[in-house]
Amino acid sequence: MSVVVRTVTRVILPVALAFGAYVIMHGHLTPGGGFQGGAVIASVVALLVVVYGGARLKGAKGWFAVLEDVGALAFVLLAFLGIGATFFRNVLAGSGGLFGNPVPQPGPNPGDLNTAGTLPLMNWAVGLKVIAGLGSVVLLLSLFGREDG
């Protein structure tokens, strides 16, 4: 692509990554969550594939595979945390530890990032899964049928 497109991509890249991370991180407070933020970050992968070409991102395939495994395993293990009561029992909610604060007040409130127990961790697990999944789909589609793919 032309130098204008490449420069604009370099400007947009950190902003888009930060927005995707924000959507994943605040999934238990604001609209959005793991799937939506992961799709935002996967669109960054699509942008890079369009601008720089898939061949230069070939090395990311292995990283995507690792991320997909880590996300899936983390999600299932977090679900198994509550197996003492039921599968998917939210044991960290209200425990006072990690993400263990109660909501500041019932009803409308400014929100506290350190709440909701396993929900933020599961959001990150699903977010990693969606980043790796959609990113590798875009990458594989761009590499299909090429000699150097």
Next chain:
Amino acid sequence: MKRWLFGAAFLVLVGYLIGGGIWLHPFGVPARDEMDRYFIENAQAEVAANNVVTSIVFDYRGFDTLGEATVLLAAVVGVALVLRKVKG
């Protein structure tokens, strides 16, 4: 004969859709709302999350999200399988 049959079926379908539009259940007035009430009133206290949708997706209906993640995994595996490099 065939044309008449298709015309009649088309008219029945159009009438059904128009009737459905006219006698649609009013929006925002659920027929049964016990479960909605429960989520709205207790989700903040039980899951400690402000976003009730996320608390349903990852806590009350967590098993459904596990299936959704499995569907995503299956889709990615399918794409990787179809677009793989074949020798010769």
